[in-house]
Amino acid sequence: MWRLHQFPLCPFSRKLRLLMGEKGIPFELWRENPWEGTEDFLALNPAGRTPVLHDPDKRVTLCDSQAICEYFEETVERSPMINGTATGRAEIRRLVALFDENFYFDVTAPLLHERMKKRLVLRQPPDSKALREAMKMAHGHLDYIDWLIDNRPWLAGSTMSLADLAAAAQISVADYLGGIDWKGHEQTLGWYSVFKSRPSFRPLLTERMEVIQPPKHYSEIDI
Amino acid sequence: MWRLHQFPLCPFSRKLRLLMGEKGIPFELWRENPWEGTEDFLALNPAGRTPVLHDPDKRVTLCDSQAICEYFEETVERSPMINGTATGRAEIRRLVALFDENFYFDVTAPLLHERMKKRLVLRQPPDSKALREAMKMAHGHLDYIDWLIDNRPWLAGSTMSLADLAAAAQISVADYLGGIDWKGHEQTLGWYSVFKSRPSFRPLLTERMEVIQPPKHYSEIDI
Numbered sequence: 001m002w003r004l005h006q007f008p009l010c011p012f013s014r015k016l017r018l019l020m021g022e023k024g025i026p027f028e029l030w031r032e033n034p035w036e037g038t039e040d041f042l043a044l045n046p047a048g049r050t051p052v053l054h055d056p057d058k059r060v061t062l063c064d065s066q067a068i069c070e071y072f073e074e075t076v077e078r079s080p081m082i083n084g085t086a087t088g089r090a091e092i093r094r095l096v097a098l099f100d101e102n103f104y105f106d107v108t109a110p111l112l113h114e115r116m117k118k119r120l121v122l123r124q125p126p127d128s129k130a131l132r133e134a135m136k137m138a139h140g141h142l143d144y145i146d147w148l149i150d151n152r153p154w155l156a157g158s159t160m161s162l163a164d165l166a167a168a169a170q171i172s173v174a175d176y177l178g179g180i181d182w183k184g185h186e187q188t189l190g191w192y193s194v195f196k197s198r199p200s201f202r203p204l205l206t207e208r209m210e211v212i213q214p215p216k217h218y219s220e221i222d223i
Numbered sequence: 224m225w226r227l228h229q230f231p232l233c234p235f236s237r238k239l240r241l242l243m244g245e246k247g248i249p250f251e252l253w254r255e256n257p258w259e260g261t262e263d264f265l266a267l268n269p270a271g272r273t274p275v276l277h278d279p280d281k282r283v284t285l286c287d288s289q290a291i292c293e294y295f296e297e298t299v300e301r302s303p304m305i306n307g308t309a310t311g312r313a314e315i316r317r318l319v320a321l322f323d324e325n326f327y328f329d330v331t332a333p334l335l336h337e338r339m340k341k342r343l344v345l346r347q348p349p350d351s352k353a354l355r356e357a358m359k360m361a362h363g364h365l366d367y368i369d370w371l372i373d374n375r376p377w378l379a380g381s382t383m384s385l386a387d388l389a390a391a392a393q394i395s396v397a398d399y400l401g402g403i404d405w406k407g408h409e410q411t412l413g414w415y416s417v418f419k420s421r422p423s424f425r426p427l428l429t430e431r432m433e434v435i436q437p438p439k440h441y442s443e444i445d446i
Contacts, residue, residue, distance in 0.1 A: 046321070046367060047317075047320070047321050047324070047325050048325075060310060062310075062313050062317070063317045063320075064316060064317045064320040064321075066289070066316065066320060067313045067316035067317045067319075067320060068313065070293075070312070070313070070316055071309055071310075071312070071313040071316075074309045074312065075309050086294055086297045086298045087283060087285075087294075089293070089294070089297065090285050090290045090291065090293070090294040093287060093289065093290030093293055093294075094270075094285070094286045094287045094290045096290075097270070097286075097287040097289060097290060098269070098270050098287075101270070102270050102271075144269060
């Protein structure tokens with residue numbers, strides 16, 4: 001069985017877990033703290049990042065969330081998530097990159113640094129200015145998602161795609177860390193609430209990261 | 224014809240230019256300074272990053288270097304660059320991400336900040352400590368590339384792939400900015416020298432970025 005090296009608040013591992021959940025691919029979770037940079041982990045992935053997917057029996061190791069998602073798109077027909085015309089597929093991948101890179105660097109990464117790494121590793125209080133800036137950036141990104149949903153049933157078009165999974169993964173981590181103010185983002189909230197009720201999403205919402213507690217609304221489906 | 228919005232030292236635009244060159248896809252260059260964040264550019268790409276590929280006649284806009292490379296892999300058969308088995312393709316994409324993300328953030332991005340942005344935009348001298356750190360990180364990455372080439376003819380396997388183009392694109396920008404010390408990296412230098420003589424690479428090597436001059440060896444094929 002696939003062993004997924006990850007930690008509960010890794011947004012890229014969440015994107016992959018959602019994809020594997022939607023496609024019905026079995027896997028077991030393997031807890032990893034990539035910031036420790038252990039030799040064992042760097043031997044699996046020289047990039048030092050989660051997720052890594054490893055099958056000890058078949059001796060196959062796959063690294064990088066996007067490379068792994070593309071791998072399952074190519075090898076598992078069920079629930080295609082990068083589908084449609086070539087231009088439509090480019091639009092899905094554009095949005096995945098927007099969430100994996102821009103949303104992550106503007107919102108998720110600073111929240112993880114301030115609220116998780118400072119708490120668990122550095123033993124420092126969070127910087128309130130950095131938190132405010134991340135929440136402000138989150139508003140800008142949610143405005144864009146609102147606009148997408150005003151124009152399309154799902155983020156990249158008429159069907160659910162990897163763009164939705166990538167966005168939900170980033171938002172769910174930011175929401176866990178108290179970085180999302182939902183006021184004024186009814187469109188995104190509606191889309192996200194539908195998402196939260198999916199069987200692929202439920203295991204993520206019930207998981208906790210050590211001493212860090214999410215706000216009460218985090219795992220509720222109707223908020 | 225495709226219009227490629229880019230600036231001469233954008234490593235992601237270089238990756239795309241190499242791919243389009245190898246596949247024989249015609250395009251014209253359109254100079255962009257993404258750090259200015261003009262409304263016209265943000266309307267083309269809300270992520271505010273180069274490259275953007277735009278066809279004004281067909282009214283098609285493609286954003287994100289990896290999404291565009293995947294698009295041409297799907298639509299242009301000539302010179303496949305993400306080829307082979309599903310596992311082999313995952314290995315190509317893993318390495319592309321390693322160069323696009325890790326090499327970029329460790330080496331190319333700090334060099335661009337210190338040597339290009341500070342000179343052209345911020346009008347500040349470079350921070351010599353940051354430059355030393357970037358060059359040290361470059362050594363680590365070149366060690367890994369040396370190891371790959373000791374084990375394989377090309378970075379991802381037996382044929383040239385997008386992994387080679389992504390690595391060459393990052394290295395070429397770092398080399399332009401004086402961030403690569405080739406001593407002790409004979410394997411990588413041999414692979415890179417072969418690369419520099421390819422017709423797809425020549426136009427990149429003769430281009431200059433305003434007042435910033437590359438070291439003498441930069442555009443020479445035999446060094």
